[in-house]
Amino acid sequence: MKPLYLASQSPRRLQLLDQLGVTPILMPPQPHEDAEALEAVLPGEAPTTYVQRVTRLKLEASLRRMRQLDLPPGVVLCADTTVARGRVILGKPQDAAHALAMLQALQGGTHRVLTCVAVGTLRRQTQALNISQVTMASVGTARLRAYIATGEPMGKAGAYAIQGRAAGFIEHIRGSHSGIMGLPLYETAALLRDFGFKV
Numbered sequence: 760m761k762p763l764y765l766a767s768q769s770p771r772r773l774q775l776l777d778q779l780g781v782t783p784i785l786m787p788p789q790p791h792e793d794a795e796a797l798e799a800v801l802p803g804e805a806p807t808t809y810v811q812r813v814t815r816l817k818l819e820a821s822l823r824r825m826r827q828l829d830l831p832p833g834v835v836l837c838a839d840t841t842v843a844r845g846r847v848i849l850g851k852p853q854d855a856a857h858a859l860a861m862l863q864a865l866q867g868g869t870h871r872v873l874t875c876v877a878v879g880t881l882r883r884q885t886q887a888l889n890i891s892q893v894t895m896a897s898v899g900t901a902r903l904r905a906y907i908a909t910g911e912p913m914g915k916a917g918a919y920a921i922q923g924r925a926a927g928f929i930e931h932i933r934g935s936h937s938g939i940m941g942l943p944l945y946e947t948a949a950l951l952r953d954f955g956f957k958v
Contacts, residue, residue, distance in 0.1 A: 760955065761880070762833035766821035771922065772838060775942040779958045781951065783836065786824060794820075798839070798850065806843035806873055811888060814839040814875035818884055826881070834954050838876040840941045842917025844868070849917045858907045858918040859900075865917060866928070867897035872917070874938045878950040887950055889943035891934025893921070898928050 765773060765783035776783055788794040797816045800809055817837040825835060842849040844864055852858035869892050877886035906925060912918035919925035921932075921939045937944040948958045 762831055763956065764821070764825060764830070764833050764835045766817060766824070766835055766837040769941055771940050772942045775937050775940060775944060779944060779948055779951070781956065781958055786821060786830070786835070788820070789824060792820065792824070800848050800850070805846060806841055806848050806871065807888065807890070809848055810839050810841045810873045810875045811886065814877045814886055818877040818879050818886070822879065822881055832881065834878060834880055836876065836878050836947070838874060838942050840872065840874040840916050843871045843873060851914055851916055852912055852918045855907050858912040859903055861918040862903045862906070862912070863900070865895050866903070867895070869894045870917070872934070872939045874941060874943050876942060876947050876950060878954055880954070885950060885953065887943070887946035889935050889938035889946050891932060891939050893929060893939060894931040895928050896930045
């Protein structure tokens with residue numbers, strides 16, 4: 760069996776893969792790589808197009824990294840998650856004020872969480888898209904500020920983590936809880952099986 764490389768810095772994705780009984784080798788971006796540049800939104804880009812494009816770019820960059828590091832050829836897994844309110848893409852907050860603006864836009868309504876997962880080798884790549892709908896209660900500015908003060912929203916698409924304290928804001932989800940966390944396990948398991956992994 761070829762090794763499985765996880766091209767992610769997310770501890771959540773590692774934990775989710777553990778649920779499938781899979782132990783990958785971590786292969787995060789190197790210091791000289793500009794991983795954030797891959798996540799730039801193109802003008803007028805739809806959320807579905809955006810998340811699939813970014814995931815494809817991440818997989819391509821990761822496969823190049825595998826070669827550059829002279830690692831044993833293997834299977835690379837990467838993913839990208841974005842939050843969308845209509846056609847508006849809500850990425851990671853730049854600061855506390857930005858996080859507050861995002862959460863104020865999301866509270867009291869339903870938004871989409873799109874996670875694309877890609878698996879590939881130097882010869883073959885494939886990906887799958889999961890879209891979930893999340894309804895967030897109107898919790899008020901004071902509670903949002905208290906949540907932001909924990910630091911949890913930073914580095915999270917849409918400025919919240921459903922597996923953390925923000926779970927108390929979520930009234931309803933329709934879709935994949937693991938997908939909202941950052942790695943849809945149903946789609947991931949199917950892709951890994953297609954590459955010969957027993958999950």
